Amino acid sequence: MQIERHTGFNGLRKALSMNPDELIELIRNSGLTGRGGAHFPTWKKLSLARSSQGEKIVVCDAEESEPGTFKDRFILEKNPLIVVEGIAIASHIIEARQAIIYLRGEYSFLEEGIRKAIEEYNKLFGDINIHLIISGGGYICGEETAILNSLEGKRPNPRNKPPFPVEKGYMDKPTLVNNVETLAMLPLIILGDYDPDLRLFSISGNVEKPGVYEARLGITLGELIARAKPIGNPRAVLLGASGGVLRYDPNLVLTMDNIERLGGMLGMNTLIIINDEQDLLQVFKHIAEFFVHESCGLCTPCREGNPRIVDIMEKIIDGTATSRDISLLERLAKYIADTSMCGLGKASTKWLLTALKYFPEVFSNAKSNN
């Protein structure tokens, strides 16, 4: 896998000899976009942060909490050096002297490896002060403005945007927030080793060999899942909890546009395979519970709406749901998606909107039980 390459800080060395504007141009030409799910052009973020005034900060978002997603964990386990190198390159580009790795609390076993990588960097370069901060636990902490609040010692609620972090971020300083994988791509781009179509897929669920797979966008779902060896008859594929759920179709070509056309989102290239022996209703109900547990509680739709979805899912499971409940489910899903404050809130019912579309039988069967 390209991510496992030992670049030995050569990307950083080369970057340091280059003009930041040249580097931004290089990254622009690579087509790299944010691998945290939002796909914002990386060069643009770098360029905005670079043109902001004052002391600047780089934040590496390692709060990977999307269900079914573990590619950042994989990268930090296999190659923390390349991540640190990417952080140093980004810092060089925007002229930051401070960087922070914000690591998911559940990943604290990675702490040692990351600290070693930082030490290595400090021995050889050390011009940037890289801090490692462990999160206290919360899906919302992966939201770029919530991280900033968390680092400032505040409640990790998302902030209203604008201002954007690149203008006013950590302690009101211009801050570049990028995901682990995005930053890890920077040394590869600079060394000319970057393949723009390769992606890391987190594959889990009903497969014999769950894990992180490297594949090209455009591969069919069937071809990719074959490598992980499906168990039984795959019925559904969940694109994480926030990316929606699709019917398993081996011929589905995995591109962002394709998935989006179907109402899903290939944010972090997460694929959870559910076969026909599983109780989809239970899976769905627990996704709803996930969003209840992880709502920050700041805005009404996400805080108050998601628990109502759990209630209705429970009624469906009990067989006490009515058609009014099912219609309410859909109304709630749209309301939450359209009116929530942050991206995570807005995405919290994508699973439901797609489930109602592609698995109506799961809901209608329950209804007829009544």
Next chain:
Amino acid sequence: MPKAIIDGREIEFEEGETILEAALRNGINIPHLCFNKRLGVKGRCRQCIVEADGRIVASCTTRLREGMHIITDNEKIREYRKINLDLLKSRINTSQILEDEEILEYLEEEGLFEEKLLSLPIDNSSPAIVRNPNICILCGRCVAMCNEQTVGAINYAYRSINTVIIPAFMDEINNTVCSTCGQCTLVCPTGAIREKEDIDRVMEALNDKDKHVIIQTAPSIRASLGELFGLPPGTLVTGKMVTALRLLGFDMVFDTDLGADLTTFEEAHELWHRINNNGVLPMTTSCCPAWIKFMEHFYPDLAPHVSTCKSPHEMFGAIAKSYYARLRGIDPSRIVVVSAMPCTAKKFEAQRQELINDGYRNVDYVLTTREIARMIKKKGIDFNSLEESEFDKPLGISSGAGAIYGATGGVTESVLRTLVWIAGEELGKIEYREVRGMEGVREAEIRIKDKNIKICIVHGLGNARKIMEKVRNKQAEYHFIEVMACPGGCIGGGGQPKSNDINILRKRAMALYTQDKKLKIRKAHENPIVRRIYDEFLEKPLSEKAHKYLHTSYIDRAPKI
């Protein structure tokens, strides 16, 4: 100016203005629950959603752009607003909403969701405010306000559906650093934080034939009470207020302005004494009980800087149960002193152990402006058509100096008027415009005889903190510091009609200065009743007797770790 279109109407907007602000400015109403511009609260309730160029956005956080098309009402928006409101409604116990709160206009329709009412403990621990989290919609205005006051007694806790606004560890609010200023009660849209109501206890006293029930009214409430009866802000309703209080059954209706004159007289002497005898300076005022409690929590080491004078209504109460009782031949045990105040902190103050003389509480009950209005309405009195009448004698005579106590800078101006006289300048100035205004921190230097008296005036506890830090670091070269916990002073008190609009506060202040201008007596020391009380009872300022009845002491409430 850039232009945008809201509901088909072309409107001009200022760079950076949000959709909601521009709409409201143009008389287009967008329903909203959490938005509060002054506090910077926005984006939480999601009731104010609109369609901007076809996308659903919160109008309170979205800035207008040139040529933007806004639709504030269509089927989709109505659907989302209904679900939003119904979700909130299904959680809060609307039967516990006690008054005409902001939220009520939103709660009419039948809800979509089964009730899942919150059932958290109601916090009755404070004598000043009650917290009822069961009707809280988590808008967070109170948290922003408490933080603006730099008190930080309450905050959000936990997360998601378990989110609540509470003191740390769900402590009782009375066991926290809460200053009891009650600013939170002014901004709460549901009454989840409101004043602790004392109406029932006052009614009990009024119904007790054996009791002689006195009510005294604070300087500022005559300039604000009218608002609760639909009168424009800044309407002085002194005469109608006195009539209404009589109709409510109070035996005597007196004026706290007299208490304010006593405070001025005593405090000006204390200041002059400190200046001339190497006393602790700067000396701060002491008439604001929220400031006092704040000081006791955060600056107990600076207590020697605080004037020992009791606040006006407490001085009044002390005199009512001693001098007045003797004058009228009433046993003080039969006297009940009720204070009508713009303030929730006065409720806390009234039960302080330090404010007892001869075994009697100086003040028995405190009612806020809002409670007074509630009592008048409950009794079915048509306030606006009442005849005007005058305060009872003898404790109803007061000066203009007392009247202006209700506005920030008022105490200073009153003290200056008397300080000049104490210093021996017979023809002292009356108006000191340099100490008036609404800026949070104001400085002035006044020449009295051969001395330059340096003054600082602060209102809002955040500003008080700034100045007290300076005092602590010995960087405050003032003689006198006036502190009011509430923005604007008592006219913006936590017990006032709910508003924290600075323009309304200005109008209330203006009314007090107008009243001062109209009065013949404008200096505390020229108030004949003040002179009589000293001649017949207290002897002279700062005397032993004056100390007993008019001065107090403070306690250290700092955490002991």
Next chain:
Amino acid sequence: MKFILEDLWQIEKRFGYLPRRELESLAEKHGKPLAEIFSVASFYSLFSVDNPPKHFIGVCTCPSCIANGALEILHAFEEELGVSINSDEGDIRLLKLQCQGRCDKAPVVVIDGVYYEKVRLENIEKLIEKCR
């Protein structure tokens, strides 16, 4: 740079929860109101502001874990321990966990901070022994 999170972790690790007196001195140290510190601390799922039970058994209920039998594991714990989810009877709190980022090793059980991966029904008894 000062990070309250680092202090919170230190306290959590030392005491197993965040005792009041520690949060009080943290508030003092950072010059913040106690209510604000409590607000922050009570938000995170890995910190506990209450004195916690002696043992935590958490079963991840993310889709990958459920697809690999997490709910059966959860119910087996319920039955074996005789406790219901999230109740505070006795020394052991049994709870559902959200995705732990180990979906390639599903189902995942966490006992007192220690991870057990690819748990099978037949492992339950042994796992419970960790709490005895």
